[in-house]
Structures are given as C-alpha cells and as structure tokens.
Amino acid sequence: MATIREVDVQELTTAVMDQVIDLQRDIHSHPEIGFDTVRTAALVAENLRAVGIETREQIGKTGVVGDIEVSGSTRCIAFRADMDALPMDEETDLPHRSTIPGAAHMCGHDAHTSMLVGAATALAGIRDRLPCSIRFIFQPNEEALPGGAPAMIADGCLEGVDRIFGMHVWPQFDTGKIGIVEGPTMAQPDTFSIEITGQGGHAAVPHACIDPIVCGSQIISSAQHIVSRNIDPRSACVVTFTQFHGGSADNVIPEKIELRGTIRSFDTEVGESARRRLTEIVEGVATAHGCRAQVQITEGYPVTFNDPEACEEARRSISVEVPLSDEGTPVLGGEDFAYYGQKIPAAFLFLGNRDESQGIVHFCHHPRFQVDDQALPIGVRTWLALALGAG
Ligand SMILES: [Zn+2]
Ligand SMILES: [Zn+2]
Known part of the structure; x- marks a missing residue:
C-alpha cells in the first residue's frame, strides 16, 4: 500500500494537465443544460475507458459512474463532479467561449468534470498502489430542481460507497487553496410565489376598489419580521422578495399582483418555521385588506x-499537497450534493478560483465568470491527495 510520500502527486498531476485543459476547453465551448449532458457524458466515458476504468453510462438518466476497484480493500470512497451548464449567455472573450446561444458553463462544472477525469486517469495509472477503491461519479442537472443526484442515487451510484467528496471552483478566495467548512456548508434554497387578488378599478375611486398593491406592500413589510422576530438570532436565515409584478397603467388599480422571492437557511427547522410564518403572514395580511x-x-x-469526520479526513489528506484556506465560509447558495450527504458521510470542498491580476473576480453564474487555469492543477492534486490519503 502506498503512502502519499511514495507517490509524486505533482508529477502525476503534470502528466494529465494537457488532457484536463483540452477537455475543459472542449466541454466549455459545447455546454449542455440539465439532463441533456449527452455529449459531455460520452467524452467522460471515453476518457475513463481509455485507461481501463470500469465505466457505466446512463446512470441517473445521463450520468456516468467509473470504478477503480482495489482488491484487498473493503473501503470505497467516491468523488463527484457535475457536468451541466446554465441556461444563459456567456459574455467572456475567451477563445473557447460557448458556441451555443443560451447555454454557458458559468458555474465551472466544465472544470469539475475535466479535473475529475484527469484525476481518474492519473489514479488508473497507479491502481495497484491505491489504499482503497475509488468511485468516480459524473452527474447531470445540478443547476435545476429536482437535481441530478436523486436519480443517480436511485440508480445505485452510492452502493458500496463509504464516504463521498465533492468540489466546487470558488471565486470567494484566491486560487491556490482549498476551503473546508465543517457542518452546514450550503443552504436550503426555497422559492416562493404569492398571488394577491383584490378588486381593480379607477385610480381616482380607491374606495370602490380593493388595492392589491397596497396589500402586497404590507406583506413585504410584515415579512421582514420573520427573520428579525421569529427566527433565533443565532441561526442564519434569509427571506428576500425578488419580484413584484402588477399594474399596467398610471390611472388603474390592478386586480391582481404577484410577488416572488426566496427563503434560505442552514437548518431544516429554521426553514420550516420561515416557510410557515410567510404563509401565515400572507394569508393574515391579505384577509385584513379584503x-x-x-x-x-x-x-x-x-x-x-459536511460530516466532521469526512472533513477531518479531507484536511489530513489534502493539507500534505495543497494549502487549506481559512476563508471558506458557509454560503446561502444551494447545491444538490446535499442529497449524497443525506445517505452517507460527505464533504463538499471549495477550490479557490480568484485572481484579480487576471480579472478573474466574478462569482459563479455571472456572465463573465471564468475558471482560472491555475486552479485546475490544484483541483487535480486535491483529488489525488484524497485518494492516496484514504487508507
Ligand atoms: Zn451553479
Ligand atoms: Zn455549481
């Protein structure tokens, strides 16, 4: 069994970087959305099979699962990457920018996929020296409900797996480090839509109407009390109204308005409480206004x-190869990696992806978000360090 010091992770990483960069460029310029990651999945499967990794396709509709089995070890850890792009246009000037209107890899999933393929390639070359079996999970549809993970799990991608790790390029801190947050790491992101119906009419005779705009304004105002008065101040929670639609003329009170927004929290009970209070407030205020x-x-x-023991394993294995950042903090974004963590111990890692000198400063989902080429080898090294330290 190899110890991490007997294997030169730097050398292994360097040997696969041309493949990683080529693949990242290829996937980036051919983005696929949702479950339609057919071309990307085929590329992944082709690369895994080329180095003798046992590969299954069409898992969770369009996912790919690869296995390096190590005889003599009963332990198996899984590494997960997501493959899907976002339904938006890219605004970078990169030579490999999206060639498909309305689709773009603005969340870095192209980097996640190519880094994990590179790591799998490197690990296949030293399979007889690995301390345990490794499963590589490539999933579609991370960006939209119901997510891609539940279908992958239903198709058995976690069977026989003891622990799972995921990684996301992260523009919150500089390239070169890995951030590990113990406990709640990403939030539950709920969305809401509220329709308020009053009675429309002439703006000059409000007494003959029931004005849904005034009612909607009161709802927004009263809903501010959810976080400030109902939620324990030691818990993080966000209730944000992001849309207020209604009306079509300066002299007409509309019949109906629509409000939309999001509730985010790190705790199931806090989320439940916020959702219940929002419903009660909306119904109560609406009734009060008729x-x-x-x-x-x-x-x-x-x-x-993030399971504390999985985090401890990650810190121990990774810190030998890659510096750990203390800038990783829980984020109120959502991530469907959560579903794996509901089944087995899991840790989701943040890969620093920020370099002001290159103008790489935009957050994920920004039309000018960019993967830092320098982050790619750091991600590959992180996977290799996790695999080699997993004994
Ligand atoms: Zn995203
Ligand atoms: Zn993402």
Missing part, C-alpha cells in the same frame, strides 16, 4: 452538511 391570497412555496435542495 384580498385573496395564494401562496406557493417550492422547497429547494436540502442543506449541504
């Missing part, structure tokens, strides 16, 4: 929880 209300809340991915 309006009718319809509230629809869509629950997002669960809270992504």
Whole structure:
C-alpha cells in the first residue's frame, strides 16, 4: 500500500494537465443544460475507458459512474463532479467561449468534470498502489430542481460507497487553496410565489376598489419580521422578495399582483418555521385588506452538511499537497450534493478560483465568470491527495 510520500502527486498531476485543459476547453465551448449532458457524458466515458476504468453510462438518466476497484480493500470512497451548464449567455472573450446561444458553463462544472477525469486517469495509472477503491461519479442537472443526484442515487451510484467528496471552483478566495467548512456548508434554497387578488378599478375611486398593491406592500413589510422576530438570532436565515409584478397603467388599480422571492437557511427547522410564518403572514395580511391570497412555496435542495469526520479526513489528506484556506465560509447558495450527504458521510470542498491580476473576480453564474487555469492543477492534486490519503 502506498503512502502519499511514495507517490509524486505533482508529477502525476503534470502528466494529465494537457488532457484536463483540452477537455475543459472542449466541454466549455459545447455546454449542455440539465439532463441533456449527452455529449459531455460520452467524452467522460471515453476518457475513463481509455485507461481501463470500469465505466457505466446512463446512470441517473445521463450520468456516468467509473470504478477503480482495489482488491484487498473493503473501503470505497467516491468523488463527484457535475457536468451541466446554465441556461444563459456567456459574455467572456475567451477563445473557447460557448458556441451555443443560451447555454454557458458559468458555474465551472466544465472544470469539475475535466479535473475529475484527469484525476481518474492519473489514479488508473497507479491502481495497484491505491489504499482503497475509488468511485468516480459524473452527474447531470445540478443547476435545476429536482437535481441530478436523486436519480443517480436511485440508480445505485452510492452502493458500496463509504464516504463521498465533492468540489466546487470558488471565486470567494484566491486560487491556490482549498476551503473546508465543517457542518452546514450550503443552504436550503426555497422559492416562493404569492398571488394577491383584490378588486381593480379607477385610480381616482380607491374606495370602490380593493388595492392589491397596497396589500402586497404590507406583506413585504410584515415579512421582514420573520427573520428579525421569529427566527433565533443565532441561526442564519434569509427571506428576500425578488419580484413584484402588477399594474399596467398610471390611472388603474390592478386586480391582481404577484410577488416572488426566496427563503434560505442552514437548518431544516429554521426553514420550516420561515416557510410557515410567510404563509401565515400572507394569508393574515391579505384577509385584513379584503384580498385573496395564494401562496406557493417550492422547497429547494436540502442543506449541504459536511460530516466532521469526512472533513477531518479531507484536511489530513489534502493539507500534505495543497494549502487549506481559512476563508471558506458557509454560503446561502444551494447545491444538490446535499442529497449524497443525506445517505452517507460527505464533504463538499471549495477550490479557490480568484485572481484579480487576471480579472478573474466574478462569482459563479455571472456572465463573465471564468475558471482560472491555475486552479485546475490544484483541483487535480486535491483529488489525488484524497485518494492516496484514504487508507
Ligand atoms: Zn451553479
Ligand atoms: Zn455549481
């Protein structure tokens, strides 16, 4: 069994970097959305099979699972990458920018996929020296409900796996480091839509109307009390209204308005409490104004929880190769990696992806978000260090 010091991780990484860069450019310029990651999955499978990794396709619809089995070890750890792009246009000037209108890799999943393929290639070359079996999970549809992870899990991608790790390029801190946050790491991102119906009419005779705009304003104002008065101040929670639609003329009170927004929290009970209070407030305020209300809340991915022991393993294995950042903090974004963590111990890692000198400063989902080429070998080294330290 190899110890990490007997294997030159730097050398292994350097040997696969041309492949990683080529693949990242290729996937970046041919983005695929949702479950339609057919071309990307085929590229992944082709690369895994080329180095003798046992590969299964069409897992969770369009996912790919590769296995390096190590005889004599009963332990198996899994590494997960997501493959899907976002339904938006890219605004970078990169030579490998998206060639498909309305689709772009603005969340770095192209980097996640290519780094994990590179790591798998490197590990296949030293399979007889690995301390345990490694499973490589490539999933579609991370960006949209219901996520891609539940279908992958239903198709058995976690069977026989003891622990799982995921990684995301992260513009919150500089390239060169890995951030590990213990406990709740990403939030449960719920969305809501509220329809308020009053009685429309002439703006000059408000007494003959029931004004849904005034009612909607009161709802927004009262909902500010959820976080400030109902939620324990030691818990993080966000209730944000992001849309207020209504009306079509300066002299007409509309019949109906629509409010939309999001609730985010790191705790299941906090989220439940916020959702319940929002519904109560909307219905109560609407009744007080003589309006009718319809509230629809869509629950997002669960809270992504980083298991303390999985974090400890990650810190121990990775710190030999890559410096750890103390700038990683819990984020109120959502991530469907959470579903894996509900089944087995899991840790989701943040890969620094920020370099002001190159103008790489935009956050994920910005049309000028950019993967830092210098972050790619750091990500590969991180996977290799996790694999080699997993004994
Ligand atoms: Zn994203
Ligand atoms: Zn993402």
